[in-house]
Each structure stands twice: as C-alpha cells, then as structure tokens.
Amino acid sequence: MELTQEAYHDIIKNVGTRADLCSLCWVSRGFRSAAEKALYNTVSFGQDNGTPLLCRTLSNSPRLAALVVALTISLEDDEDDEVSDEDEAASIASTAILPKTFWHDIANVLQATSNLHYLHVRVNHSANPAVAWILRRCDFQLRKFHSDFDWDDELVKFLNNQKLLEDLYLSDYREPKKRDDSADESVVQNLLESKSMPFLSYLECTFSEAAIAMVPGRPVTHLKTCFSRTELGAKRDEMYDLLSKVALSTCHLHSLDLADSSYTEQFSTELLAAITTMRSLTSELRYLGTLVLPVDGQERLQIYALLRRLPKIRCVEFEVSEWKPQPSSASAQRALAGELQLYVPSITRVVFVLDFDRSVVSTSGHIWRVDLEIATEYLWRHQ
Incomplete structure (x- = not known):
C-alpha cells in the first residue's frame, strides 16, 4: 500500500543515518523516491575515498544529479595548533596532491546538476584554486555561491551567466586589464558585465576593489569587505571611493562590515563621519x-x-x-x-x-x- 507524500517525508526526516536511507531505497518505489531526495539533496566532495564513487554515481545518473540542490567542495588543511613542523609539512603535501581526475570528475558532476542552487567551494592554500574551468558548460542558476577560486576569465564568464544569484562570497579579485595581444583598448580580461547578477543582495569579499566593482547598479543590502591600503592617505582615498560606489546600490544598505589591517581612532571617526553624510547609507x-x-x-x-x-x-x-x-x-x-x-x-x-x-x-x-x-x-x- 502506497503512503501519502507527507507520510513518506515524516518517516524520512526521522531516519538517523545515510546507511538507513540507502536501505529504505529498496523497500518500495515511494520510499525510494523520498529517500533519494534526502540522500542527494545536499552532497559534499572532499579527499575521502567516497568521492570518486559519488562522482560516478551522479555523472552517470541524470535523474539523481537533478536532485542535488546544495553542493560543497572542501579541500582544507587540518587546523591543529599542536602539530609538529614535520606533521604540518606532511599534511600540506597530502592535501596538495589530489587524484589526477579529481577536478575533471567534479566538472562532470557540475554539468549534470541542473537544479543546483547552492555551491560552496572551499580550497585551502596548499591546493590549486585556479580551477574555475570546472564551471564551464554548467546550466544551473545559483542562489548562493561561496567561491575560493582564483579570479580569472573562467570565473567571470560563469558569474556573467548567473541571473538569480543573491548571495556571493569571493576570496579573490583582480581588476580588469587590457589583453596583452590586443590593440583594442576595449578588449579586457576579467570584465564583469553590468547586467550580471541582477538580484545580488549579500556580498562578502576580501578585497574592497571587488565591492567597488560589483555594488553599483545591483540591489546589495549587506556588504562585508576589507580595506586593502595601509597608509592613511591611500586608505582615506579608498574609503571615499568605496563609500561612493556603495551608495550606488539600487537598494538602501542594511549592513556594512568593514575590516582593516590596523584600527585607529582617527580613521574610525573619519569613516563614521563619511558614512553619515550619505543618505543612502544611513536611512536603513x-x-x-x-x-x-x-x-x-x-x-x-x-x-x-x-x-x-x-x-x-x-x-x-x-x-x-x-x-x-x-x-x-x-x-x-x-x-x-x-x-x-x-x-x-x-x-x-x-x-x-x-x-x-x-x-x-x-x-x-x-x-x-x-x-x-x-x-x-x-x-x-x-x-
């Protein structure tokens, strides 16, 4: 006897382990459908032995890949304060050496996950973050994207195609520059289109230059970034440039978190005074x-x-x-x-x-x- 969808859902949400969910897939068609949604709604890839098998499963089954809504790629060093220098070196060596097919396998999965909404990529310093090419030929439209990728043409092309993105974290950013092999001043690298990410509301970036480039013309209401300059005069110029561009958001700002390499009373007072002179930054x-x-x-x-x-x-x-x-x-x-x-x-x-x-x-x-x-x-x- 088939149960209602609500009954299947209530049973599945009380199942404690993924192994039990796998077992339920063999009970009946109704349980299989509900259990697969729970198993594949959120998936994670790392350096564990299960990653190659999961990659093959999703790459070879469009039906299962379509169930994936949130995907995490995590390559992180151990954060153990007590490790010796030898252990730390061994840890870095082990994390830097990935299987040759690792990123190609991930790329195949991403191309299959047509309904992906949340993508979280965390790449540590000992692994190569210049792998945004894995986003080629991806059709999904993200709502939230945490990117530890290097900022390059591949990442920019991907962002230019994102029409529903609301929440973005960037660990890297480089300002556009003219291609070395082009005489045309208008041909530049890493050029983010003004019409991309029209719903971007949350922006977290480690470089203020990224905020300066992305906030104008977009409905950014929550911003977290960091001052790049250290010399007071240069930092003051950076502050006015940043605030003037933030004021060009199409929505009033609700949250502003500005980090600094060195905090001083003088600069904090100047920063607060500058913020209070701009109505678009103060009213909300x-x-x-x-x-x-x-x-x-x-x-x-x-x-x-x-x-x-x-x-x-x-x-x-x-x-x-x-x-x-x-x-x-x-x-x-x-x-x-x-x-x-x-x-x-x-x-x-x-x-x-x-x-x-x-x-x-x-x-x-x-x-x-x-x-x-x-x-x-x-x-x-x-x-």
Missing part, C-alpha cells in the same frame, strides 16, 4: 563594524553623536584592544553597552573585539547580558 543601516571605541570620554561622545545620525542602527562592532585595562569582563562590557544606549536608544546589541576575540552583549530592553551562543561571524547577515 542596522549593522556597522568595525569601529575603534575611543578611551577618552569626549572622543567617545563624538562617536555616539555620529551614531545618532543612523536612525535604525541596531548593532555596532567596536575594537577595544588598545584599552588599558581592556574591558574584558562581562560587567565592563555591559556598562559600555548601557552607556552607548543612553545616547543611541536604537542599539540592542554590541560586539566587542579584543585581540581578535569577539564577545557580544545584547538587550531586549535596558538589561544587558552577554550572549555566549551567537555566531558573531554571521551577525552582519541577520540585520
């Missing part, structure tokens, strides 16, 4: 980071006064590593957050950065508490 901004919170009371009040110009600001990230003593205790952080809320009543959450460690204090009224469970790296996405 809910999250802002990372700013240096001054120790001196008058300078701190200046930061608070500038934050008051952001009518919907909810969360601010403050760098406080230079404080002596550091406000590392829960009581000190609650006191600083409470002080900020006195001047900026819309604030409900503050992130404190101490020597790269982050802690969060939150409030649902006027009582502040340390939030130990929140994932700080994703806060900018949820404002």
